[in-house]
Amino acid sequence: MILGGGTGGTLVANRLRRMYTRHQAEIVVVDQNDRHLYQPGLLFVPFGRTGTEGLVRLRPSQFHWGIRFVETVVDNVSIAEGRVHLAKGMVLDYDVLVVASGAVLVPEETEGLTGAGWMEKVFTFYSPEGAAGLARAMSSFEGGRLVVNVVDMPIKCPVAPLEFCFLADWHLRRRGIRRRVELTYVTPLDGAFTKPVASERLGGLLKKKGIELVTEFNTGEVDGAGGRLIGYDGREVGFDLAVVVPLHGGAPYVGRSPGLGDELNFVPTDAHTLQSKAAPNVFAIGDATDLPASKAGSVAHFEGEVLARNVRHFLSTEPLEPGFDGHTNCFIETGFHRALLIDFNYDTEPLPGRYPGSVGLPLLRESRLNHLAKLGFQSLYWHALLPARPVPGIGSTMPVSGKTRAAVGGGKD
Amino acid sequence: MTTTTIANTDVELNDEGFFVDPSQWSEDMVPELARLEGIEEVTDQHWQVIRFMRAEYQAKGTGPTVRVLGKTSGVSIKELYQLFPKGPAKEAAKIAGIPKPRGCI
Numbered sequence: 001m002i003l004g005g006g007t008g009g010t011l012v013a014n015r016l017r018r019m020y021t022r023h024q025a026e027i028v029v030v031d032q033n034d035r036h037l038y039q040p041g042l043l044f045v046p047f048g049r050t051g052t053e054g055l056v057r058l059r060p061s062q063f064h065w066g067i068r069f070v071e072t073v074v075d076n077v078s079i080a081e082g083r084v085h086l087a088k089g090m091v092l093d094y095d096v097l098v099v100a101s102g103a104v105l106v107p108e109e110t111e112g113l114t115g116a117g118w119m120e121k122v123f124t125f126y127s128p129e130g131a132a133g134l135a136r137a138m139s140s141f142e143g144g145r146l147v148v149n150v151v152d153m154p155i156k157c158p159v160a161p162l163e164f165c166f167l168a169d170w171h172l173r174r175r176g177i178r179r180r181v182e183l184t185y186v187t188p189l190d191g192a193f194t195k196p197v198a199s200e201r202l203g204g205l206l207k208k209k210g211i212e213l214v215t216e217f218n219t220g221e222v223d224g225a226g227g228r229l230i231g232y233d234g235r236e237v238g239f240d241l242a243v244v245v246p247l248h249g250g251a252p253y254v255g256r257s258p259g260l261g262d263e264l265n266f267v268p269t270d271a272h273t274l275q276s277k278a279a280p281n282v283f284a285i286g287d288a289t290d291l292p293a294s295k296a297g298s299v300a301h302f303e304g305e306v307l308a309r310n311v312r313h314f315l316s317t318e319p320l321e322p323g324f325d326g327h328t329n330c331f332i333e334t335g336f337h338r339a340l341l342i343d344f345n346y347d348t349e350p351l352p353g354r355y356p357g358s359v360g361l362p363l364l365r366e367s368r369l370n371h372l373a374k375l376g377f378q379s380l381y382w383h384a385l386l387p388a389r390p391v392p393g394i395g396s397t398m399p400v401s402g403k404t405r406a407a408v409g410g411g412k413d
Numbered sequence: 414m415t416t417t418t419i420a421n422t423d424v425e426l427n428d429e430g431f432f433v434d435p436s437q438w439s440e441d442m443v444p445e446l447a448r449l450e451g452i453e454e455v456t457d458q459h460w461q462v463i464r465f466m467r468a469e470y471q472a473k474g475t476g477p478t479v480r481v482l483g484k485t486s487g488v489s490i491k492e493l494y495q496l497f498p499k500g501p502a503k504e505a506a507k508i509a510g511i512p513k514p515r516g517c518i
Contacts (some may be wrong), residue, residue, distance in 0.1 A: 152480050263481055
């Protein structure tokens with residue numbers, strides 16, 4: 001039984017379906033609605049480059065034949081009974097459970113964030129409604145202070161707020177009003193990004209584009225009416241338009257399921273086997289886990305292969321494989337039809353070079369090729385990643401060839 | 414990395430001032446470590462947070478973030494900032510002799 005039919009849930013269901021005949025295993029996916037959103041596409045919505053409708057497809061259509069889809073809300077999981085309690089008293093029993101229910105936004109946890117000014121001059125692009133509202137606000141923005149703020153980690157796609165800054169800079173230049181805008185990135189981290197080499201490179205890009213960086217800022221309150229972010233340490237950042245990435249948590253039902261989640265409703269999970277720490281027959285994937293990997297579709301993709309094999313090992317009473325290495329890769333849009341690519345895992349920070357080998361895409365460098373690859377990825381997502389078809393050259397473990405440990409170069413392609 | 418003497422014991426600190434080896438830490442170092450952070454008087458509430466950080470690190474291998482501290486330590490985030498004005502997670506981690514809390518990405 002798979003709870004959640006997003007990126008991780010869908011690709012694991014499809015992998016498992018290919019591993020087992022219908023007589024060997026019944027596969028059920030539960031989700032609260034039948035709309036599958038291509039989340040990376042939300043980044044472009046505020047700039048009027050795409051609407052939200054084109055990012056959604058029918059969830060059940062993404063599953064291979066022979067997967068049962070149940071559209072309902074999960075109330076809680078009883079690990080001891082091996083049973084999922086659904087809305088209206090319905091119950092489903094499982095032999096193996098995969099928690100794939102992602103992360104949710106919890107803007108109400110930050111004082112004032114959803115109060116005065118919310119969806120008027122305070123927006124998030126992390127939801128379809130927010131991104132669409134922000135598109136309207138950006139098109140009528142004529143100048144002033146534009147502030148992009150991450151309240152606290154962890155968040156989905158930790159590079160997305162930086163990409164938003166780069167794209168906003170480009171958008172404002174194209175509109176001819178960049179000189180009238182003070183653009184500021186306000187982060188709880190001590191640099192532009194967490195990993196040293198990438199942080200230095202991305203910090204340099206912010207500087208080059210005239211984007212001010214405010215670090216170690218823990219937002220305690222958003223005063224929408226007064227146009228101020230107020231830090232717990234008393235610092236303030238004023239704004240005319242604020243783009244806030246709210247706090248994230250795991251799915252609410254995780255919190256209602258004794259022993260399943262941590263204090264933020266993420267599922268404590270073994271970093272290499274993807275078996276949960278709650279019970280041997282419970283696994284977790286993607287944003288739903290507490291792993292120190294990015295909450296990103298690429299991670300769910302790389303985890304899926306290992307997780308599906310480990311479900312099979314578990315059902316065959318074989319030892320699990322510690323096969324997941326934390327592999328993550330992300331394209332970072334930098335505007336002007338260019339993008340960077342970063343590739344890393346638990347032990348190796350993002351390094352310059354090429355991916356997946358010495359003749360591949362440039363790493364940690366702006367290039368048009370990376371931008372085209374990012375745009376092309378949407379098609380790959382629906383047609384290769386979700387159906388769990390092999391993508392040539394893209395394995396689940398991080399490739400080492402093509403990478404250099406030398407200092408980061410400033411070249412362009 | 415530097416070697417510093419705290420409460421008459423040599424300990425190794427990294428460039429940012431966090432303990433390299435948390436097992437070198439002991440409770441009698443707390444007043445001196447706190448003074449290095451500008452905290453003159455270690456109150457019961459400071460101790461509550463420091464002991465909580467230590468226990469979380471031992472259980473999970475990483476210190477809690479400010480948000481998790483606010484949810485689980487019994488001290489609200491606003492009070493945590495009054496106790497540790499430079500940022501509770503980092504400052505309390507230094508005084509509790511544990512590594513910098515991992516800002517999970």
